[in-house]
Amino acid sequence: MSAVATRYEVVVGLEVHAQVLTQSKMFCSCSTDYLTAPPNSNTCPVCLGLPGSLPVINRRAVEGTIRTALALNCEIPEFSKFDRKNYFYPDLPKGYQISQYDLPFSRNGHLEFDVKGEGRRCGITRVHLEEDTGKLLHAGAIEEAQSSLVDFNRAGVPLMEIVSEPDLRSADEARQYVVELRAILQYLGINNGDMESGQLRCDANVSLRPVGRAEFGTKVEIKNMNSFRAIHRAIEYEITRQTEVLDSGGRLVQETRGWNDARGLTVSQRTKEFAEDYRYFPEPDLPPLEVSRAWVDEIRAGLPELPAARRLRFTTSYGLTAYDASLLTSSKPMAGFFEETVRMGAPAKAAANWILGDFSRLLNADRKEIEQSSIKPKHLQELIELIDSGVISGKMAKETFVVMYRERDPGPALTALRGSSQISGDAELEAIAAQVIAENAQSVADFKAGKERALKFLIGQGMKISKGRANPQRLEASLREKIT
Amino acid sequence: MPEPESELSSREVEHVARLARLGITPEEVVRYRDQLRHILTAIDALKRADTSRVPATAHPLEERNVMREDKPEPSLPAEDVLKNAPSREGPYFKVKAIQE
Amino acid sequence: MSLFQKTIRELHQMLVDNEISSVELTESVLDQIAAVGEKTKAYLVVTRELALRQAKAADERLRAKRDVKPLTGIPIALKDVLCVRDVVSTAGSKILKGFSPPYSATVVERLEAEGAVFLGKTNCDEFAMGSSNENSGYRPVHNPWALDRVPGGSSGGSAAAVASGEAIGALGSDTGGSIRQPAALTGIVGFKPTYGRVSRYGLIAFASSLDQIGPMTRDVADSAVLLQAIAGHDPRDSTSSPRPVPDYLSTLRDGVKGMRLGVPKEYFVAGMEPAVEQAVRDAIRLLEQQGASIEEVSLPHSDVALPAYYIIAPAEASSNLARYDGVRYGYQAEGAKNLIEEYMLTRQQGFGPEVKRRIVLGTYALSSGYYDAYYLQAQKVRTLIIDDFRRAFEKVDALLGATSPTVAFPLGAKTQDPVAMYLNDIITIPANLGNVCGISVPCGLADGLPIGLQVIAPGFREEIALQVAYAFEAATDLRKLQSPLMRAAAA
């Protein structure tokens, strides 16, 4: 790669298609469930393109798109409309896709993200709204299939197209851009970020140009990348391939190439000898939209905390490193898991280490998301507490964690760790509680003043004194009784 | 870029027919070319109108922001979906291999 | 007089008074269809069983005097561009041969709710593209006034059915004159409401920004009744207007006294037949005698309306007709090697010559390099035409002119010359582009062939068009005119 870096500059722009999570389709009232519903069961005259049917815009899809655009720092023009993009394909029932051409809902935004702890910024050309196509199923490879089967359940599902500027300069940057974008969509509750099922799809335009030259080289569009890893590998592969072509004096052709994950290479799909002519024109079946400033303000007011803000908060309020904060916040469920664990009393640093270390390793190996695990914040907090209070060693904890991870219910493994050494006797517990109260006057006062968190601290102190052997529920009861 | 004034050629008719996925015979190419030239000559009157300061009307209506709430409703019964399909296989529409 | 010769209003009274039953009435019309149907070829499908079933249901409503509406029990014909659930709906095209929609158009549902009786689907130019009905994918319609002549188009089947006694009233669709011109050529009343007044949901699209459904009837009062039943907002059509629908019958007889009526000088076009011009000028004079003040007005961009239309309509059509690919419904060609070839063959064999011509023209007008010169320019011209009407309606309440520059012409006379055929619509097209409403009412005969007077009113002022047309109709005895085919069969 070093040779590339000196001779050629890598230019990557990404087009991400993300489903807008709605109950009903973009232009009809059919359910958007295309993953589990029987084939063609969620279809109607509108999404089958039957003669005479007409589209009606789903308000939630429009608002979701504007929400996303605002989160990506876009301008929202006051006037917008839908257009028809005309082309023939068997998964496109009307012979045109309702999309947006010259007046999309948004333009001129940007996305900031980290690459190995360093800040980067990529321009967002536009975020527009369109309808998804149906799905084609072939027996075997598309090139060899004698026929295909068509399922229109996905036809008409609302889809955002998020187009970046060609600002990305490496496969790492491209991957991190998508990681950050996915996190934002998750935080917004607009898309669950599932790349494998196709709810989030990414195409990359990759070209090389000699270092120092202003104009772009011939670009190649790469499709069919179904994971972060695939995005990274495909772009790396394409950089190497294009470098070799250029170095050997060859010429690149503008074309579409599909990423073959199993073989680890891109394959030419079709050459664009003449550019497609989509004959865009304003959709006559849909009146245009006036996006009032009041409407935009209302949508803006409903924006949740976004990954960048949360990242900053994680460094300031929990004292995490920028790197840890960045990793934790890249997934909304993971960030939530972390905060919940800390809220239950675990020290932030320890919680972060566990989540980003042992826990992530296990999840990655299983290709699972944190919310799918049977380990809940409570389990992790208790495990950390056992270590901190010296009941078990770090080594024991790591071994136990694997056991807990494999169990449907991790509770018993934890209880077993705590074992028979747990102190449940009233007299002994009361002695511990009395010692805690005596040694922590300030926290006792805080708790009396209504600060629930102070009690957590006192319980923690009690666990420490007892080396984790106190039954926390009973200790809590005892403390409450003595203080109030 | 082609000049709009230039006369429509047989190649353009063929190109446009292919864009529209419309098979046409060589005789039809010639016939359509001649008829369309005739029509386009009549249509050239369009260029006489001074529209330098005129906005385009894509939409004759005053209505804006016509939207519906995001509420799912029942779809068509399965048999209705496929009852007109020229080729089907089980619950699917069936199409020939896509080759360009 | 046979039942099938009467009007909706007369028959409604007889039904309410229990003088006749809807089954009797429906049988009378079905008998007339059986008698003259092969002469006019007005229908593509006659839904005899459905009609009799609906007539029986209507009779029950009438007997119980429950939920009786102006159209309860009245036999109506539907242009084949309207989808009717489980009734073959083809838009007059072979590419939709046998297509049985799983849903009904909103106007169809509204008529059903009124208790109307559906006689069948009327013949039309394929996808409503034509002015003579000779572009039907099945067979041309013949004019009941002279069987060797065209009935006009594209709603020629609906027009012929109403004019021959094969329906009491009918629905047509009008994209550039397709209701008004055939109404004029067959001596009936045809009304194109303002775009947005009637829901297009379930209307097989030709040109989405121009198409509008409207009534075709024996007289103006019937037109008001039928429009009343179908007008109004529909949440399934985003382009349908939420404006309230006035009571059209309540102002129908208010007369034209004190009204200002404009005569656009551009509407007396070159090539207009002298007899047509004479009849229209006489009609204008008659309205003046009724108390209207007449003044000449100008719609300066009328000459570019036709060219603008022949860009906008084919452009939208080229896109609307892309869905006919033989995958989900309709005709599918045999013997293709792959899908692309199958698309090409299906569309080559399924569409007729005029449709293909317009698909090529529309695709060309939208293709890169030509979009600005043709499509965008046509849309700007459309703005000019809208402004023309707006300025004219600042001065006058309605506009008067001929509907068609000629009377019905012989079958085959213009089929070889598309441009000559397109000129038929030269004075009806501006109303579609300008988004106003227009009604055609009979105003005389030339050599036994009907002539139509067109009354154009501002957008969403259908009551004005009806009022003027009614005042004219009431001042003449033209309402009693019947086509020879209707007269002969009744004798």
Ligand SMILES: [Mg+2]
């Ligand atoms: Mg797209």
Ligand SMILES: [Zn+2]
């Ligand atoms: Zn649907």
